[in-house]
Amino acid sequence: MSANWSAIWEQAKPPLWARGLSALYTAGWRAYESVYQLGIKRRKILPIPVIGVGSLLVGGASKTPTTIAIAQLLKSRGMRPVVLCSGYGGKRWQEATPLLPNKEYSPAEIGEEPLEILNALTDTPVVVGKRRVLTAQTALEHFQPDALVLDDGFQHLPLARSVDLILLPARLPIGNGYCLPAGPLREPLSGLRRASAILFIDQSFQASSPAEMPSLRSKLPQFLAKACLDQLKDGFTQQAIPIEQAKTRPLIALSGIARPERFVESLKVLGITPVETAAFPDHHAYDARDLQPYLGRTILSTEKDAIKLRPLLEGKAQLWTLSYRVELPEAFNLWLLDNLL
Numbered sequence: 001m002s003a004n005w006s007a008i009w010e011q012a013k014p015p016l017w018a019r020g021l022s023a024l025y026t027a028g029w030r031a032y033e034s035v036y037q038l039g040i041k042r043r044k045i046l047p048i049p050v051i052g053v054g055s056l057l058v059g060g061a062s063k064t065p066t067t068i069a070i071a072q073l074l075k076s077r078g079m080r081p082v083v084l085c086s087g088y089g090g091k092r093w094q095e096a097t098p099l100l101p102n103k104e105y106s107p108a109e110i111g112e113e114p115l116e117i118l119n120a121l122t123d124t125p126v127v128v129g130k131r132r133v134l135t136a137q138t139a140l141e142h143f144q145p146d147a148l149v150l151d152d153g154f155q156h157l158p159l160a161r162s163v164d165l166i167l168l169p170a171r172l173p174i175g176n177g178y179c180l181p182a183g184p185l186r187e188p189l190s191g192l193r194r195a196s197a198i199l200f201i202d203q204s205f206q207a208s209s210p211a212e213m214p215s216l217r218s219k220l221p222q223f224l225a226k227a228c229l230d231q232l233k234d235g236f237t238q239q240a241i242p243i244e245q246a247k248t249r250p251l252i253a254l255s256g257i258a259r260p261e262r263f264v265e266s267l268k269v270l271g272i273t274p275v276e277t278a279a280f281p282d283h284h285a286y287d288a289r290d291l292q293p294y295l296g297r298t299i300l301s302t303e304k305d306a307i308k309l310r311p312l313l314e315g316k317a318q319l320w321t322l323s324y325r326v327e328l329p330e331a332f333n334l335w336l337l338d339n340l341l
Contacts, residue, residue, distance in 0.1 A: 005181065008181070008182065008183075009175050009176055009178075009182075009183050009184045010175075010176065011176060012176055014176065014178060014182040014183065015182075018178075018181050018182035019178065019182045021180075021181050021182065022178050022179045022180065022181060022182035022183065025179050025180050025181070026179045026187075026188055029179070029186075029187045029188070030188070032157070033157065033187070033191075036157045041157075041158070043157060043158060043159065043160035044133045044136070044158060044159050044160060045160045046136055046140070046148070046159075046160070048140070048145065048146055048147055048148065049146075049147045049148070049162040049163070049340045050136065050147075050148045050150060050159065050160065050161045050162050050163075051070060051147065051148070051149045051150065051161065051162065051163045051165070051336070051340070052150045052153050052154055052161040052163065052164040052165060053066055053067045053070060053149065053150060053151055053152065053153070053165050053167065054150075054152055054153055054154020054155065054164070054165065054166065054167065055152075055154060055166060055167045055168060055186070056154070056166060056168065056174065056185050056186055056187060056189070056191060056192075057168065057169070057174070057175065057184045057185060057186065058180065058184045058185075058186055058258065059184075059257075059258020059259060059282055060169065060257075060258040060259035060262065061167040061168060061169060061201065062167060062169075062201045062203065062225075062227055062326055063151060063152045063167055064113050064116060064117065064151060064152070064304075065227070065324065065325055065326040066165075066167055066199065066201070066225065066326045066328075067083060067085075067117065067149055067151040067152075068117055068120045068121060068325070068326075069225075069325065069326045069327070069328050070149055070328070070336070071083055071117075071121050071124050071149050072121065073328065073333055073336070073337075074147055074149070075121075075123070075124065077337065079146050079147050080143070080144070080145045080146050080147070081124060081145055081146075081147045081148065081149050082124065082125045082126070082127060082139040082143050082145040082147075082148055082149070083117050083121070083124060083125070083126045083127070083148075083149045083151060084126075084127050084129075084132055084135045084136060084139065084148055084149065084150045084151065084153070085111070085113055085114045085117060085126055085127070085128055085151045085152075086111070086113075086128070086129070086130045086132075086151070086152060086153075087110045087111040087113070087114050087128035087129060087130070088111055088113070088130070088283060089107075089111040089112060089113075089283035089285070090107065090108065090109050090110040090111035090112075090114075090128065091108060091109050091110075092109050092110050092128055092129070093110075093111060093128065093129060093130050094129070094130065095128075095129055096127060096128070096129035096131065096134045096135045096137075096138040097110060097127065097128045097129060097138075098125060098126075098127050098138055098139070098142045098143070099114060099118060099125060099126045099127065099128060100125060101118060101121070101122050101123050101124060101125060102122065105118070107307045107308050108285075110128045111128065111283070112283070112304050112305070112307040112308055113151070113304065114126050114128050115307045116303055116304050116307065117151070119303070119307075125139070125142070125143050125145075127139045127142075131158075132150060132153055132156050132158065132159040133158050133159050136148055136159055147340065154166065154186075154191070154194075154195070155186055155187060161196075162339070162340060163196045163197070163336060163339050163340065164194060164195050164196045165195065165196065165197055165198075165199050166192065166195040166197070166198045166199065166220075167199050167200075167201055168198060168199075168200055168201070168214075168216075169200070169201055169203050170200045170201060170202045170203065170204075170213070170214050170224065171203070171204070171214075173200060173214050173216065174189065174216070177189070189216075192216070192218050192220060195220055196220070196221075196339065197220050197221040197222065197223065197332075197335065198216060198218065198220050198221070198222045198223070199222075199223050199224075199225055199332065200213060200214055200222065200223065200224045200225070201224075201225050201226070201227055201326065202224060202225070202226045202227060203227045203262060204269075205227060205228070205229050205265070205266045205269040205324070206269065221335060223328075223329055223331060223332040223335070224329060225326050225327060225328050225329060225332065226326070226327045227324055227325075227326055227327075228324060228325055228326070228327055229266055229269065229270065229322065229323075229324050230322075230323040230324050230325045231322075231323050232246055232270075232320060232321070232322050233320065233321050233323070234318075234319070234320060234321075235301070235306045235309070235310060235313075235319030235320055235321045236310065236314060236319060241320060243270055243271070243272070246270070246272045246300070246320070247270075247271050247272055247273075249298055250275045250297070250298065251272065251274045251275065251298050251299070251300045251320070252274060252275070252276045252277070252278060252294050252297055252298065252299045252300065253267060253274035253276070253277045253278070253300050253301075254277070254278040254279075254280075254294065254299050254300070254301045254305065254309075255278075255279060255280070255301055255302050255305050256279075256280035256281060256282060256283065256284035256286070256305050256308075257282055257302060257304060257305070258282045260277075260279035260280075261279075263302060263322075264277055266322065266324065267300070267322070270322075272300070274300065278294070285308070286305075286308050286309060286312055287312070288312060291309070291312055291313060291316075291317070294317055295313075295316045295317050296316070296317060297317055297318070298317070298318040298319075298320060299313065299317055299318065299319050299320065300320045300321070300322060301319065301320070301321055301322075302321065302322065302323075303321050303322075303323045305321075306319060306321045
């Protein structure tokens with residue numbers, strides 16, 4: 001049986017079968033969480049601050065660009081952060097692999113998100129692996145950092161955090177309020193009690209932020225950050241491309257991300273109307289057959305996708321990329337730094 005999950009997650013009252021499975025999923029999550037709440041298992045506490053960047057939602061919460069922005073903030077304050085990333089989609093995610101800046105790595109080995117982080121943070125190491133305690137210990141041994149930034153790890157309980165951030169989109173921050181598979185929540189809203197703050201992300205890509213920040217019924221500090229379109233570039237030469245040129249070029253908008261519709265929406269904000277769109281599953285492993293229909297044409301994609309597309313398209317098609325960044329509000333920056341002291 002196949003299902004259109006996005007359509008189901010938009011329903012205030014999903015189908016009965018989905019709600020039944022959601023109840024089972026929720027019960028399983030609560031059992032896992034209780035193992036740590038009751039002290040049956042203890043969380044590993046490290047001698048340096050650990051900042052968790054996660055979400056209650058499946059995909060599309062801007063976790064990786066926010067991780068990059070936080071690491072840049074720490075660097076600007078003279079700190080030596082290391083980013084911990086699961087490396088999902090790569091062959092080494094079962095291990096703990098330290099990655100050095102300015103070295104070449106294969107996305108098939110380590111996944112595309114660690115490479116996206118390395119490309120953005122040219123002087124900050126990354127350690128890849130799904131076992132976050134092991135990756136944290138590897139970071140301490142190899143790099144002697146004074147802070148760790150944990151990308152997409154809110155549901156990973158074995159590693160204790162000094163600050164645990166929940167990222168939610170400003171629009172429909174909790175979807176329909178149901179856990180998987182009836183809704184987009186990875187865990188019940190009660191998980192907020194483990195968080196330190198909520199960071200809403202305005203993903204409208206408009207010039208001005210919403211007049212009012214969304215609010216959840218929570219005593220946690222709540223902030224609003226903004227996702228901003230950054231740069232249109234040639235995916236091979238990294239040279240900037242004028243937006244006006246993209247408006248007149250017949251482009252294929254191709255992506256394999258959690259919320260491909262947001263990528264298309266961001267193009268519309270810039271006045272770019274692709275002649276065709278191609279959406280693949282998140283972390284899709286592209287092959288020659290996927291791209292055959294687009295050879296000889298101009299493909300516009302995300303930085304995350306471009307990491308895997310470059311070796312397949314070089315000399316066969318034009319590849320353009322659109323990147324975006326997250327701008328953190330100064331109030332959040334001050335709060336975060338104060339809570340790390």
